Amino acid sequence: MTGPLSSLDRPVSYIGKSVPRPNAKRLLAGRGRYVDDVRLPRLAHVAFLRCPHAHARLKSLDIAAAARVPGVVRVVTAKDLAGRYTPWVGTLTHFKGMKSAPQHPLVAERATWQGEPVAAVVAESRALAEDAVAQIDIVWEELRPLTDMHAALAPGAVPLHAELGDNLCFMRSIDAGAVDEAFAGADCVVEESYSFARHTGVCPEPRSILADFDPAAGSLTVHYSSQAPHMMKEIFARQFDLPESAVRVICNDVGGSYGIKIHVYPDEMATVAIALLLGRPIKFIADRLESFVSDIHAREHRIKARMALAKDGTIAALAIDDVTGIGPYSTYPRTSVVEGNQVVGLVGSWYRCRNYRAQLKVAFQTKPPTTQYRAVGHPIATAVTEALVDRAASAVGLDPAELRRRNLIADDAYPWTTASGLKFEKLSQQASMEKLLKLMDYDGLRREQAALRSRGIHRGIGLACFVELTNPGPAFYGVGGAPISSQDGCTIRLDPGGSVTCATGVTEQGQGTETMVAQIVASTLGVTLDKVRVVTGDTERTPYGGGTWASRGCGIGGEAALQGALALKANILALAGAMLQADPAALDLAGGWVVDRAGGNRRIGLDEVGRAAYFRGDTLPPGVQPELVATRHYMPRQYPFAFTNGTQASYLELDVDTGFIKLLKHWVVEDCGRVVNPLLVEEQIRGGVVQGIGGALFEECIYDERGQLLNGTLADYLVPMAGEMPDIVVEHVETPTAESTLGAKGAGEAGTGGAPAAILNAVNDALTPFKARVTEMPMTPRRILAALGKA
Amino acid sequence: MKAPPFRYARPRTLEAALKLLAAGGDGARLLAGGQSLVPALNMRLLEPTMLIDINGVDELNGISESRSGIRVGALTRQAMLGASDIVARRAPLLTTAVPFIAHEAIRNRGTFGGSLAQADPAAELPACVVALDAQLEIAGPRGRRRVASRDFFKGVYETALARDEILVAAEIPAQRGATLFLELARRQGDYAIAGLAGWAALQQGRIAEARLVFFGTDIRAIDAKAAAAALATSVEAAIAALDHDLKPVADFNASAAMKRHLAGALLRRACATVMARAA
């Protein structure tokens, strides 16, 4: 670890240690507690009838036969819910000019995506509910689908929502520096168009919600598979006009989320509305078929990009045009424009070039809503930038690593504001790239590649430099009116036996949030990890927080935990000082004891301090009021984001006869600031890389011209499995942020942000002898053979 | 995705199963391994009124060998097929193919006969039995009959089995040449985008006789007779002759042209492997 020693670098500190997660043991024993594991008296189950057409008017709906199916409690349609909720609109005021139509739980008149929920059957079992759904008599009038984003924006296109006037949800332009001049005077211009296919999260645990309304108490309790319990508490209260204090959201174990479970879904809102209507627990678990058509999708973009450069390889200007289709509505509360907004903000941003133009158009279309999914926009921005950089390298005859070397922002050039207005506190692009090149033996691989090429074996090496935004401040969402918190809190309490209970507003979906918090707290209070219990996910038991998203858990939640632990430590030492008649400043905590700061002699056990505080107040000096609990909240105030950075590389072999790829190896050097637990960070990176590989090579939601999803099962939608994935080597550089004491940035999304770019470059590198390029993702054998002119 | 309701019967003999099948009419379905049937039920693509569970019908079980070849009962689990010593000795093409079928958990339940009756054009076992010239024994209300495997597979999920018939066993002559098996799939265990199952008999370092059966390209497994015959001329001639044998059909993964191209690539590779082994 780099940097001067701080209060965190103690003789016995968990900071920087690869500690296995204490919480994982029960998951390994089959003792997880996911929403579908929750059993409550009088629990009823929901199944939805969904619109089978991409665009259709509801002509008639007859639920009589369905309602008669034995075991059915109620069949609910839009008219049953009318007036019982406030429609939600997925716009934020800081996205100027943005527009989107109000959204409802169930279709009343017109459906605008295949999969949109229309009616809900509540029954004693899911099977019976599905039986009854099949009995609903429904007549649709099919309307013209609008699947193509360019067609949606073409002049004369029929607006999907008449009141909005057209299908442009949002537009943004950036024009920085002197772009036209730079292109005019350039030695070399490269340009390319890229296409990214819509794909989706495929969470192992499908979307799951169990809403329980007790009309006698007026209280709503929602067991929810989600990343942001407080946000949802706020939204349920607002949209269903409930007192804020009457709503409790509990997120226990979550079987994967990756950003999918942080948005408001009509079927989940319908489930809550039904619970309010019926006054009993109502459970909805999306099955896999409905997940494919109703989970949010992401990353459908068409991008035109140009780069101007000097013959020495200096990038003179960059210009992109990004059109993205987001379905018929912008999602709530985060909006669906953030992905495109980040694309145009991020492209080229880790290079010195200041001449940058970008145009973003976000279009409505009749496909499922798309919005934030892990790494939001970064995979696309990185792929476009890095592909163009490789293209440029080839055009000026430079090695791709060398071109990057000549253009990366120098490690000593910070702080830096990009052409698009992003503020970088301090990155380590040069150091991380050099570390990566050495780690992978870049020169050795190039020699191997050349030797094998002469034998007809085609390998590709792809590099990708990247940044990743983490730890967002309030200017990200809150500023625009969203009930999204960029602050977070941690309450830490010493118990009479010397153990520590700690409640945090950041949440756990398997990344290790609870372990990270425990490590920080245990280190600060000088206790062993097994003495610390961390509580997350329950709005009734945790400080008001933002939950987990944009890789904020460690940077923000961890800092709150650290500050809270420091505050509790001060309280403990104050009490110990009073008990010992010693100056608290001369005391410290270590090994479960209050010790002398100088010399480390044990003075009094934490358990004895605890017992004195809670049971033996009579032994304390007069006037002493022990407070063995402390809460601290933390929010980044200085930088809008804590940017991280890194470099990735892919080494693969391409079978030019079949278009099949074998991924040989993958490397990541990443800088997420102070690393609290290297094991957890590495595994987040690895998981993220494979998720990125999915989008690069395998995953796409295939739609026909009628807006019908053709491959909505796990047999036809290809998720990455173990057999085809490479080993992934991860190394770190640590550039802590000075904004917090902990100095940690985020790590959860960097793997996904950079991997597609590395794979794209590796494929095209392999294709170099054939003068062919692939610019469409996923890069399937079909697309590769097409580029080779072979089929 | 819960299956719709159905009546359930578990006959203990083939005769009882046939009676139930006849009585059940259009709504009755046989349940063997269930690895294709149950997903269809869970997705409500099929709504049978009755499932006839034949997993207890012993007459459909067993692998045995005779002088001319082997007999494999329809109910033989794919895992058992792959582990069978008899199969490895007399019809090693099957032994080679089995690990490509899905995954272990599927193969522990999925049956040999079930895969044949399902007739997925991209499945391995139908192509293998065609390559091995197996005779398929079928039982029905009108008695037993045999159908040559090349006549059994008619189209996508379509076979020569009548609605009231049950596949009993395959009589497989001893394999006459070295195993040829290649499959192109995106992921381990997936259905093939294109595959080749067959065998090649060498004489003096040349392929004297071969059976080339392509799967995943057409509406059913295709015995590429023209290509096999053209091998006597050259590998390239055989690849060109595939135009006579194959009528590829597009799917998510490949256009018809791509399937044709891949078939050629597979044939070239299979021949190279065989020749290299012989050298």
Place this chain on the structure above:
Amino acid sequence: MSETVTIRLTVNGTAVERDVQPRLNLVDFLRDDLGLTGTHWSCEHGACGACTVRVDGNIVRGCLIFAVQLGGANVETIEGLAESGALAELQAAFHARNAVQCGFCTAGMLLTADALLRRDPDPRRETIRAALSANYCRCTGYHAIVDAVADAARERTKRP
């Protein structure tokens, strides 16, 4: 068609008798009728492996077999195999390598890994990857799981 059938089978070593509808699949039977929620369903068409359990010693997809088919069968789930210690080395290795994140695929993954080690106690890395291809994980990227299975294989050889 809503008549039930009485089934008698053994689950995790305990004799069980229940009346079930024929359409009830094994994973729903285990979770809803027996309260054994350690096994999960995720796709209900046999593609993801989350529902993998052992029937008569062999791993199967719990979503593709009906409870009515299992009269006389011996079913083992993650709960039973964890309690018996059969998975001890795998669990310890998964834990040490952080090969479990959200935990949803874990039960199925452990059962598949265990089945591999029972038939191939010293598998090569590619063999491990091929066997684990039966189970979808979205969190780990598989590398740590492969490492964990390799570690567990080494530990298991030390069993008496």
